[in-house]
Amino acid sequence: MAYKTLMLQIFxxxxxxxxxxxxxxxxxxxxxxxxxxxxxxDLIKLSTSEVQISRSTLLxxxxxxxxxxxxxxxxxxxxxxxxxxxxxxxxxxxAQRKRKKSTSYPFVFFDSQHYQAYMQDxxxxxxxxxxxKKRFESQCSQxxxxxxxxxxxxxxxxxxxxxxxxxxxxxTDRFYAKLYLMNLVQCVNTKATSGRLSLKxxxxxxxxxxxxxxxxxxLVMPLAFGKSQYIDLKKALATPNILRTAxxxxxxxxxxxxxxxxxxxxxxxxxxxxxxxARNSKGGLHYTVCTNNEEILSKKCLDSVPNNHNIFILSxxxxxxxxxxxxxxxxxxxxxxxxxxxxxxxDTATALTTRQYSRLAEILKYKLPEKKLPSPIEVxxxxxxxxxxxxxxxxxxxxxxxxxxxxxxxxxxxxxESIGSTNLARRLKKYEQDKVPIYREDTNSGxxxxxxxxxxxxxxxxxxxxxxxxxxxxxLMVHSFDKYEKNIKKYTILKKLRESPSTHDAVRIVYKKxxxxxxx
Amino acid sequence: MSLQINTYxxxxxxxxxxxxxxxxxxxxxxxxxxxxxxxxxxSGVKANMLASLTIKMFTSMLQQSEYIEDAIxxxxxxxxxxANNNYYSSFxxxxxxxxxxxxxxxxxxxxxxxxxxxxxxxxxxxKKFIKDKAIKTGNLTLKPGDILTIFSNGVVNAGIAxxxxxxxxxxxxxxxxxxxxxxxxxxxxxxxxxxSASSWLDNNKPNDDLxxxxxxxxxxxx
Numbered sequence: 119m120a121y122k123t124l125m126l127q128i129f130x131x132x133x134x135x136x137x138x139x140x141x142x143x144x145x146x147x148x149x150x151x152x153x154x155x156x157x158x159x160d161l162i163k164l165s166t167s168e169v170q171i172s173r174s175t176l177l178x179x180x181x182x183x184x185x186x187x188x189x190x191x192x193x194x195x196x197x198x199x200x201x202x203x204x205x206x207x208x209x210x211x212x213a214q215r216k217r218k219k220s221t222s223y224p225f226v227f228f229d230s231q232h233y234q235a236y237m238q239d240x241x242x243x244x245x246x247x248x249x250x251k252k253r254f255e256s257q258c259s260q261x262x263x264x265x266x267x268x269x270x271x272x273x274x275x276x277x278x279x280x281x282x283x284x285x286x287x288x289x290t291d292r293f294y295a296k297l298y299l300m301n302l303v304q305c306v307n308t309k310a311t312s313g314r315l316s317l318k319x320x321x322x323x324x325x326x327x328x329x330x331x332x333x334x335x336x337l338v339m340p341l342a343f344g345k346s347q348y349i350d351l352k353k354a355l356a357t358p359n360i361l362r363t364a365x366x367x368x369x370x371x372x373x374x375x376x377x378x379x380x381x382x383x384x385x386x387x388x389x390x391x392x393x394x395x396a397r398n399s400k401g402g403l404h405y406t407v408c409t410n411n412e413e414i415l416s417k418k419c420l421d422s423v424p425n426n427h428n429i430f431i432l433s434x435x436x437x438x439x440x441x442x443x444x445x446x447x448x449x450x451x452x453x454x455x456x457x458x459x460x461x462x463x464x465d466t467a468t469a470l471t472t473r474q475y476s477r478l479a480e481i482l483k484y485k486l487p488e489k490k491l492p493s494p495i496e497v498x499x500x501x502x503x504x505x506x507x508x509x510x511x512x513x514x515x516x517x518x519x520x521x522x523x524x525x526x527x528x529x530x531x532x533x534x535e536s537i538g539s540t541n542l543a544r545r546l547k548k549y550e551q552d553k554v555p556i557y558r559e560d561t562n563s564g565x566x567x568x569x570x571x572x573x574x575x576x577x578x579x580x581x582x583x584x585x586x587x588x589x590x591x592x593x594l595m596v597h598s599f600d601k602y603e604k605n606i607k608k609y610t611i612l613k614k615l616r617e618s619p620s621t622h623d624a625v626r627i628v629y630k631k632x633x634x635x636x637x638x
Numbered sequence: 639m640s641l642q643i644n645t646y647x648x649x650x651x652x653x654x655x656x657x658x659x660x661x662x663x664x665x666x667x668x669x670x671x672x673x674x675x676x677x678x679x680x681s682g683v684k685a686n687m688l689a690s691l692t693i694k695m696f697t698s699m700l701q702q703s704e705y706i707e708d709a710i711x712x713x714x715x716x717x718x719x720x721a722n723n724n725y726y727s728s729f730x731x732x733x734x735x736x737x738x739x740x741x742x743x744x745x746x747x748x749x750x751x752x753x754x755x756x757x758x759x760x761x762x763x764x765k766k767f768i769k770d771k772a773i774k775t776g777n778l779t780l781k782p783g784d785i786l787t788i789f790s791n792g793v794v795n796a797g798i799a800x801x802x803x804x805x806x807x808x809x810x811x812x813x814x815x816x817x818x819x820x821x822x823x824x825x826x827x828x829x830x831x832x833x834s835a836s837s838w839l840d841n842n843k844p845n846d847d848l849x850x851x852x853x854x855x856x857x858x859x860x
Contacts (some may be wrong), residue, residue, distance in 0.1 A: 449703065515818075515844045516812055518806075519813070522806055524814050525835075528831075528833040528834070529833070530834070530838050531839050533802075
């Protein structure tokens, strides 16, 4: 499912409303930091365990006492959201820690006391020689950057009576945000809005907001936004169920509400071509559009200085080209790690990093469905730049220079920069043509046929000449699966075999040398 | 020790031309082989005729004299010159004796690529002038497993028209031959690979005639 974030500015809030928002964000940050400090040992322990950690596991570690203690921070209106946010931060930390052991523990808020304590702790660690200079510098800069920086306030639900929701005034064609920021003690006895407005909830059937003078735990504030956000909000008005979570934060004395909306996935453009978009060896991106017959329709560089703004421009261009050719966009998975793109020293400054490429992939995941194109498909980027698009020969020898690619197997040669995108554009076809390997091995009990991913094993007598029995057993196994298989790899192979008209044509036999250990 | 010399030559015409402007010929002799690769000026019929003329002259010279150097000098002496002072044909000549002793002469042609154990090794070439025309000559001794490749100017300039400003140049041609080398590779495979790569660099529409001549040395089977 693709999501999109709308950045909506809270338009000129009064000083009173500003103070309420400041107070809520501060308390929220403090409370989240409190939870993180309290469960630091538990989370570090979990990060070293082999067990798969789910969000519910993390939510369950917050005990009743901690929940009660949270009330001291006056965060009753968003306590549930806080717990979810804590679980999210913890999950990210655990996942990163499992990948990289040096990942530091998350800190979301430093007040002056904490700041001094942490600084002293790091300095003493450095003095004792427990941490290296590089680590010391990075930790110091991290703490300095985060001093007094507040964590965005998370609203986990879109509802009329808690967390947050949007309102719409038909007369002025303006949108408003209704944010639950106060508890019962803090709430004020006032009208929700001025009498001139007739606000309706952005909800099914658009119920009106009752503007009575009573104690209110929420604020209603007008929103400011651009043209594209306006279009999205109008969409939300028509289909309110696309509105999801939100975050409130302050930046340069302005307040913003970041609203997550679900992108509509109804696909109406039927794709007839494939478009590979790869990192370019000369910097920026390179794309190739191929027909289903692997004929190249267009290939070009998309040069750009890589920064956050230009990534949006690049993604816009990709969407435009994909729409023009009705193309299924294919990207490198994992940000293009291991694609072996050859970069000149002069090009490294303009080349897209794996992080920037991943960011681009994230943007395209919602930008393409917006234009009714399918979401991009990410395929393995392993040795993308040293694989021949003509014959599939994969060797580093093919990369003759940073400019020229020349296959040492079939003699195909071209500009090196187009290799990655051409391979991507043709990879789906290649996957389609690839056959499922069934390994054949001679054992004492007979000829063993197996495929580990399928959990398939079959033994035929040693003197067997044809393998019809094995094919029969395989097809029985394939057609006996009628439920969804959790193991993605197994599911993909099964699906491929099921869709093939003949099992014979969909598999290839791979001869293996006999191993003593592999006994049925 | 007597050696076996495996050779293979092939050409690709310039895009749109029916005749190739390069010509290659191999002469088998008792004590070895002599090969010539001639590249006629321009392309098409004219280049084909000029290259053929050079080959014819060389053939008749060889019949009259044993000395290959004399034949080369006579060819240069008798070649006409165009308005821009260019000779009408460039050529490379290689003589490999059965004992591996090899003589190379190049007139306005790219340097030969010599692979020993798959690695390109520079050949010591001497430069001399006949009628202001530079001739590069060199001697080397080939061993079993060695590969010697000569090619026309079109090969090193491949890609100029479409992709690359100055073609892929000699260094990359040598690097490609090194990359494509395998102990079991044949002269035919190497020739075809180099021709194919050169052609692909011009999107299979070569801007010049492409010719490759490969010599592979092996032990004489007993």
